[in-house]
Structures are given as C-alpha cells and as structure tokens.
Amino acid sequence: MVDATAKRRRRPTRDVAFDLFVFGAGALLGYAALARWLTDSPMLSVPAAATVLLVIVMSQYPLTLPQRAGDAVIGFEISALVFLVLVMPPDGALGLWCVGQTLAQLLERPRSWRSRLFNIGITVLCGGLFVLTYSVAERYAPGMHELVALALACVAFFVADLVVTTLSLALEAGESLGSALVWRAVALPLLIFVAVATLGYLAALLQRSQAGWSMLLLLVPVGTILVAARSISDARLTSVRLRGLFEAATEAPGWADEQHIEQALVEQSHRVFRHSTTSWTTTPVPPGKDRMTSVISVDGRPHRWLVVDRASTHHGFDDADRSALDMLAAMAASTLERRRLLDEMSHLARHDVLTGLDNRAVFADRLEHALSYRRHHAPAILYCDLDGFKAVNDRFGHQTGDALLKAVAERLRVCVRPSDTLARLGGDEFAVLLEELGGDHDPLRVARSILDALSTPFTVEAQVIRIQVSVGIAPGQQGLSASDLMRNADTAMYRAKALGKDRAEVFEASMQADNMRRIQLQDELRRALERSEITFAHQVIVDLSTGRIEGVELLARWHHRELGPIGPDVFVPLVEQMGLGLALVDQAFTAARTAAVELARAAGRPLSIAINLTPDQATAPRVLELVTTMRGDHPEVPLVLEITEGTLLVDDTRTREALEALAATGARLAVDDFGVGYSSIGYLHRFPVRILKIDKSFVQDCHELRARPLVEGVIAMARTMGLSVVAEGIEDWSTAALIRDMGCDLGQGFLFARPVPLAELLGLVSTGTVDMSQAAALSRSRVARAALMP
Ligand code: C2E
Ligand code: CA
Numbered sequence: 101m102v103d104a105t106a107k108r109r110r111r112p113t114r115d116v117a118f119d120l121f122v123f124g125a126g127a128l129l130g131y132a133a134l135a136r137w138l139t140d141s142p143m144l145s146v147p148a149a150a151t152v153l154l155v156i157v158m159s160q161y162p163l164t165l166p167q168r169a170g171d172a173v174i175g176f177e178i179s180a181l182v183f184l185v186l187v188m189p190p191d192g193a194l195g196l197w198c199v200g201q202t203l204a205q206l207l208e209r210p211r212s213w214r215s216r217l218f219n220i221g222i223t224v225l226c227g228g229l230f231v232l233t234y235s236v237a238e239r240y241a242p243g244m245h246e247l248v249a250l251a252l253a254c255v256a257f258f259v260a261d262l263v264v265t266t267l268s269l270a271l272e273a274g275e276s277l278g279s280a281l282v283w284r285a286v287a288l289p290l291l292i293f294v295a296v297a298t299l300g301y302l303a304a305l306l307q308r309s310q311a312g313w314s315m316l317l318l319l320v321p322v323g324t325i326l327v328a329a330r331s332i333s334d335a336r337l338t339s340v341r342l343r344g345l346f347e348a349a350t351e352a353p354g355w356a357d358e359q360h361i362e363q364a365l366v367e368q369s370h371r372v373f374r375h376s377t378t379s380w381t382t383t384p385v386p387p388g389k390d391r392m393t394s395v396i397s398v399d400g401r402p403h404r405w406l407v408v409d410r411a412s413t414h415h416g417f418d419d420a421d422r423s424a425l426d427m428l429a430a431m432a433a434s435t436l437e438r439r440r441l442l443d444e445m446s447h448l449a450r451h452d453v454l455t456g457l458d459n460r461a462v463f464a465d466r467l468e469h470a471l472s473y474r475r476h477h478a479p480a481i482l483y484c485d486l487d488g489f490k491a492v493n494d495r496f497g498h499q500t501g502d503a504l505l506k507a508v509a510e511r512l513r514v515c516v517r518p519s520d521t522l523a524r525l526g527g528d529e530f531a532v533l534l535e536e537l538g539g540d541h542d543p544l545r546v547a548r549s550i551l552d553a554l555s556t557p558f559t560v561e562a563q564v565i566r567i568q569v570s571v572g573i574a575p576g577q578q579g580l581s582a583s584d585l586m587r588n589a590d591t592a593m594y595r596a597k598a599l600g601k602d603r604a605e606v607f608e609a610s611m612q613a614d615n616m617r618r619i620q621l622q623d624e625l626r627r628a629l630e631r632s633e634i635t636f637a638h639q640v641i642v643d644l645s646t647g648r649i650e651g652v653e654l655l656a657r658w659h660h661r662e663l664g665p666i667g668p669d670v671f672v673p674l675v676e677q678m679g680l681g682l683a684l685v686d687q688a689f690t691a692a693r694t695a696a697v698e699l700a701r702a703a704g705r706p707l708s709i710a711i712n713l714t715p716d717q718a719t720a721p722r723v724l725e726l727v728t729t730m731r732g733d734h735p736e737v738p739l740v741l742e743i744t745e746g747t748l749l750v751d752d753t754r755t756r757e758a759l760e761a762l763a764a765t766g767a768r769l770a771v772d773d774f775g776v777g778y779s780s781i782g783y784l785h786r787f788p789v790r791i792l793k794i795d796k797s798f799v800q801d802c803h804e805l806r807a808r809p810l811v812e813g814v815i816a817m818a819r820t821m822g823l824s825v826v827a828e829g830i831e832d833w834s835t836a837a838l839i840r841d842m843g844c845d846l847g848q849g850f851l852f853a854r855p856v857p858l859a860e861l862l863g864l865v866s867t868g869t870v871d872m873s874q875a876a877a878l879s880r881s882r883v884a885r886a887a888l889m890p
C-alpha cells in the first residue's frame with residue numbers, strides 16, 4: 101500500500117470523488133465475497149480467525165520508506181492474505197481480509213475519514229485482485245508451482261495498490277499519473293513485499309501438515325519483522341529529519357535578509373517535516389494535534405512564530421518533530437540576530453552616529469565612484485563649515501552643540517535630492533556630492549538653498565540659536581581627482597570665511613595660491629614654535645590714582661621673516677587649530693619666569709605677571725602643572741591668568757573644577773575683554789574670578805553718553821563684588837581721568853606704555869611709577885566743570 105498521507109488540505113472535488121469511488125468499489129466487492137462465503141459454507145478454523153487479528157496488529161506496523169513523491173508504506177498483512185487464500189475458499193479469504201482491514205482502519209486512530217475509507221477500498225480491491233490472480237493462475241496453469249502463482253498475485257496486489265494510490269495523489273496534486281509515479285523507487289519495497297508474503301506460505305504449509313501448534317513458531321519471525329520494520333521506519337524518518345536540519349544549518353549563514361530567511365525556513369521545514377505546510381505568523385497560535393508551533397525570539401523578544409501543520413493525518417507530531425522544529429526556530433533566531441547585528445555594524449561603519457548622515461568614508465567612496473563612472477558629467481561638491489559653532493559649544497555645552505548639529509543635518513537633508521550624497525565629514529563640517537547636475541539643479545543654487553535653510557534661527561533644548569554656514573563649491577572638471585576636488589572645495593570654503601562668512605564661494609584657481617600661503621604659514625608657525633621664535637611683549641598695568649606700576653601682561657609676538665610682525669589675533673587661533681596651544685603656553689610660562697625675576701630686580705619689589713589663556717588652554721591639566729610650579733618657585737610674584745568670557749560660559753563640572761584648581765594655587769583669575777562677549781554678570785558668582793578687565797572698545801567709548809552709564813555700572817558692580825577692575829586700551833589722559841573717576845583702580849594702554857620686549861621695559865619699571873599728573877589735572881578740571889553746571 102502506498103500511503104496517501106501527502107494529501108493537502110484544500111482539495112478539488114475530483115480526487116474526493118475518486119477516493120469515494122475506490123471505497124465504494126472495495127466495499128461492494130468485500131460485501132459480495134463475505135455474503136457468498138456466509139451463504140455457502142462458513143467454515144472458520146481457529147488459525148483463520150486468528151489471522152484476522154494478525155491483520156489488525158500487522159497493519160499498525162508498516163514499513164515506511166520515504167520517497168520524493170510520497171511515503172511508500174509497505175504493510176506486512178499481505179502474509180496473512182497469502183495464508184487465508186491457501187487455507188480457505190477464495191470468497192472466504194477475501195471476506196475475512198475485508199473484515200480485518202476494515203477493523204484495522206477503524207482502529208488506527210489519528211487519521212481522517214477520507215483517508216480511512218480510501219484505504220479500506222484500496223486494500224479490499226487489491227485483495228480481490230490478489231485472489232483473482234491466484235485463482236486464475238491455479239485454474240488455467242495447473243502445472244505452475246503454487247509459489248509462483250502466489251508471487252504473481254503479490255505483484256498484482258502491489259502494482260495495483262501503487263498505481264491507484266499514486267493516482268489519488270496525482271489527482272489531488274493536479275499532476276499526471278506519469279509524473280507522480282517513480283518506478284525507480286519501487287524495486288526494493290516490492291522485493292520486501294514478496295519476501296514477507298512467503299511467511300504466509302510457510303504458515304499454510306504448517307497448517308496442511310497438521311502441525312497446528314508449531315505454527316505459533318512463526319510468530320517469532322513475524323514479531324521480529326514488525327519490530328525491525330518499526331525501527332527502520334523510525335531510522336529513515338530520523339535520517340530525513342537530520343538531513344533537513346543539517347542542510348538548514350549549512351545554508352543558514354547564506355540567508356541574506358528576513359524575507360530570504362522566512363522562505364528558506366519554509367522550504368527546509370517542508371523537507372524536515374514531510375507532508376506538512378509551514379507558515380509564519382506575527383502573533384502566537386495555539387498548537388494542536390496536527391499543529392506544532394515554535395517561537396523565534398530576537399533580542400530576547402518574540403519576533404515570529406513558526407507554525408507547521410500536518411497536511412494530512414499520517415500520524416501526529418512526536419517529540420522528535422517538536423525538538424526539530426525548536427532547532428529550526430533557534431537557527432532562524434540566531435541567523436536573524438546575526439543579520440541584524442551585521443546590518444547595524446555596516447550601518448555604523450557607513451553612517452555618522454550623531455546625525456545619521458553618510459560619513460566621510462562613504463562620501464569618499466561615492467566621490468571616487470562618481471569620478472570614474474560619470475566621466476562626461478563631472479560631479480560637483482559643496483563643502484560646508486558652520487560659522488561660530490565652537491562658540492555655541494563653549495557657550496551652551498556639548499550636548500546642545502550635538503543637538504544643533506542634528507537639527508542642521510535635518511535642514512540640509514531638505515536641500516538635496518535623493519541622488520545626491522550628503523555627509524558629515526566630522527565636527528561642524530558637512531559635504532554634498534552632486535551627481536546629476538543640470539536644469540535647476542546646479543551647485544550654486546543648492547548652496548543658496550543651504551544658506552537659506554540655515555538663516556532661520558534654531559530652537560534647540562529651549563535655546564534660540566543662530567548658526568550660519570560658509571560653503572565652498574568645487575565644480576568637477578576633466579582630470580581632477582577626488583582629493584583635488586576636496587581640496588578645491590576646502591579652499592573655496594576658506595575664501596567664503598575670509599570674505600565674511602555666511603556665504604558661498606565657487607573655487608577659482610587663484611584661490612589655490614592663497615591656500616598655499618595659508619598652509620605655508622601654518623608650516624612656518626609650527627617651525628617658529630619648535631624653535632621658540634615666538635617672543636613675548638610686556639605691557640605694564642598701572643594704578644590709575646598713583647601711577648604706580650602694579651604688573652605686566654605678556655602678549656605673544658611672531659615676527660615672520662618676510663611678512664613682518666603677525667598679530668596674536670591671527671596666529672593664536674591658528675596655533676590652536678593646529679593643536680599646538682599647549683606648546684605656546686609652555687613658552688609663555690618660560691617668558692613669565694624670566695620676567696618675574698628681572699622685573700622684581702628692576703623694581704625692587706615683585707610685580708604681578710599676567711598670562712593669557714584660551715578656553716582650551718585654561719582647562720588643560722598641563723597648564724595647572726605650569727601654574728603650580730610657577731607658584732612654587734615664585735610664591736611672592738602675584739600670578740594673573742587672563743581667561744575670556746567664553747571659558748566661563750561652558751558651565752560644566754570639568755571647567756569649574758579646572759578653574760577652581762587654578763585658583764587654589766593662589767593664582768588670580770581675570771576675565772579678559774569683559775563687555776565684548778556675552779557680558780553676563782551671572783557667571784562671575786559661580787567661578788573664582790578676582791579681576792575684571794574691561795575691553796578697550798568699551799573703555800574708548802566711555803566719553804559717549806550712551807556707553808558711559810554702562811561702563812560706570814560695570815565698575816560699580818565689580819567693586820561691590822570685591823573684584824579689581826582693569827581698564828584696557830587707555831590711549832589718552834582724558835580717558836584715564838574719566839575711568840579713574842568712575843572708580844576703576846587699574847589701567848593699561850599705549851598711554852602708559854606699549855607692549856615692548858622685556859629689556860625695553862626695565863628702565864620704566866625701575867622708576868616704579870608712571871607720571872599721572874596730567875590725569876590728575878584733567879580730573880580736577882572736570883570736577884570744577886561739573887560744579888559749574890546747573
Ligand atoms: P588682550 O588680552 O585683550 O590684549 C590686549 C591687546 O590690546 C593687545 O593686543 C595689546 O597690544 C592691545 N593694546 C594694549 N593697549 C592698547 C591701546 O591703548 N590701544 C589699542 N588699540 N590696543 C592696545 P595684541 O598684542 O595684538 O593681542 C591681541 C590678543 O591676542 C590679546 O588680547 C589676547 O587675547 C591674545 N593673545 C596675545 N598673547 C597671547 C598669548 O600668549 N596667549 C593667548 N592665549 N592669547 C594671547
Ligand atoms: Ca589679555
């Protein structure tokens with residue numbers, strides 16, 4: 101018998117009709133045989149009755165040989181039929197066979213009614229054919245050996261069973277009988293079938309020789325065969341399952357995406373759990389007799405459910421099936437997880453973590469690609485650098501800075517097309533690669549839309565922040581390499597910055613020369629620092645009432661051998677950009693130590709020494725070391741550290757701790773250029789500041805009605821806070837007098853002394869004071885004038 105277990109659920113009516121027809125024909129035949137036998141001479145021997153029982157038992161232990169088209173199921177009951185045919189009249193044999201098979205089918209539990217009916221029909225019909233073949237051979241070829249007739253009958257039974265069952269399968273699958281039948285796979289089952297049948301022949305021989313009870317001996321080979329058949333079937337099924345699992349395991353690493361994984365698993369599961377359908381669900385479904393489910397968890401959370409349904413009730417799922425399904429599910433889960441990890445990693449490798457834009461590596465790749473594949477339509481690139489981003493970071497902190505970068509990225513995204521590449525190159529630098537140029541998509545237009553997009557202020561973390569951008573445009577040209585283009589865009593961007601920022605400039609060859617100069621300047625600056633060619637000028641700070649010299653401020657100087665003196669306003673930011681800020685401080689402290697000694701000697705008393713520090717320098721641990729050493733070596737010299745407001749605006753613990761550590765050495769912190777920056781008094785409370793230096797622009801405006809109350813207010817406020825006030829940039833006596841009258845203690849400016857090399861200052865310092873008589877005279881006249889006014 102070939103088992104019809106491969107039947108699927110949705111069936112066309114044609115094959116149902118066929119199955120019912122087979123049953124009907126079988127039932128009719130069985131009924132006829134039984135009826136005839138019963139009316140004739142129903143002689144029932146004990147062995148014959150026992151055979152019916154044997155049919156039932158044996159039918160539960162078939163040999164299942166998995167085949168591609170379906171399972172070949174070989175029932176050993178055929179030996180019982182052989183026995184019956186030999187010891188009984190044909191109609192009796194067929195009748196008992198029919199009873200046995202019907203009972204066997206009814207007792208076989210998990211099986212659909214349709215399948216049972218079909219199986220009853222086919223076994224009875226084939227049994228009929230068997231009896232017929234045997235009887236005809238006996239009658240018409242009397243010389244033929246009984247055994248040969250039986251063998252013929254067996255073959256007829258087997259072939260009929262195979263053909264009819266396969267026909268039923270083919271009808272159901274909508275295939276032709278020819279394609280469903282695999283004759284190659286038939287030989288071995290047929291051989292086993294015939295061999296088993298001979299056991300029935302042996303039993304009949306024993307019955308004829310009146311060896312009644314010795315027939316029981318046959319139970320030994322029958323039992324052995326049944327047990328062996330069960331083990332072989334199990335082993336075959338296990339091997340099929342294992343092969344499926346093994347294939348799945350070897351294929352799993354190649355499953356590309358989620359869809360592929362699902363598809364592959366459905367295929368593999370079909371191989372592992374033959375005659376079943378597999379599906380995926382996103383919600384759990386209850387398992388059942390014909391259904392197993394297994395959850396696939398990714399990242400510890402249920403992701404999908406794998407559901408396997410038996411297409412037909414061959415036998416339900418057993419524990420081995422369930423663990424195989426769990427194994428498949430585990431494989432899917434690990435593959436999904438690995439895929440996800442890979443996706444994440446490749447995303448990280450290609451994207452900027454903060455903004456989600458492409459990163460520098462991807463930009464470089466695309467640019468290379470664009471240059472090599474679009475020779476006729478040269479791409480263009482835009483290099484965008486935010487203006488004043490560092491100040492935002494300093495003022496609002498890095499967290500706000502990051503949030504602003506994200507917001508900027510979002511606005512930039514809107515300015516480009518999907519075919520363009522927008523990348524963050526690092527820090528506050530962005531770049532756009534424009535590939536499909538033409539029409540209204542030209543680089544200048546894109547640059548303008550970028551400038552426009554950033555012109556509206558941002559609201560980031562409840563702060564309204566204005567940020568602008570300088571854009572350098574490098575149009576592609578024949579023969580330019582990726583690095584040429586990047587350099588050109590960078591050069592154009594620098595030109596945009598130099599021309600006042602918040603604008604776009606298109607690269608021109610002449611800019612290259614300027615750029616070269618800038619690079620050259622950086623090189624030379626590096627060398628100047630290495631060779632300690634940066635010197636320090638010294639400018640005195642005087643007491644505005646007495647003219648007494650209180651101290652000096654050190655101001656860096658660089659004399660370029662061709663360009664002449666280059667101001668610290670220009671080169672200090674360059675030094676910082678080059679990451680050499682600390683080398684400069686080292687040299688400032690060396691100069692400060694010399695000045696401390698020489699000035700004290702000249703003045704006969706220690707003078708204060710002031711050193712300028714950028715925000716980065718002020719918070720560097722190296723600077724704390726230098727300050728500590730200097731304080732240790734010259735404790736009598738008051739040391740002033742001038743920091744800008746920008747330093748104080750980064751109100752984080754690191755800055756606060758750094759400044760407090762500096763103050764703890766006994767050095768005094770001065771806020772430089774007070775008034776030009778954010779002029780917030782609030783932060784003065786929070787930091788250990790001792791001195792306020794009013795910016796020269798402020799000081800020089802103090803005669804104007806508008807500025808005057810402001811300067812007065814700042815001085816008064818500083819005094820109430822116990823801060824010393826230094827007025828910078830005093831160039832004339834009237835300013836000196838006015839500022840002093842406003843209550844300012846100290847002054848600094850060209851009026852008293854220009855910043856000069858130390859040696860030139862020693863003469864003035866040795867006198868100890870600056871003549872303030874003119875200021876005093878002015879001040880008196882002002883008081884007199886004030887008194888005359890109504
Ligand atoms: P600053 O700290 O405000 O220094 C005072 C600046 O005002 C100096 O400019 C000085 O030459 C100038 N000045 C002094 N008196 C007068 C005056 O009466 N009228 C006018 N118009 N200007 C006067 P300088 O030397 O060009 O320095 C510019 C800035 O560079 C400094 O401003 C300081 O912020 C920075 N700087 C100078 N040396 C160093 C240094 O060693 N390290 C750091 N980090 N920054 C420095
Ligand atoms: Ca200063």
Ligand code: CA
Pocket residue numbers: 772773793795796828
């Ligand atoms: Ca200043």
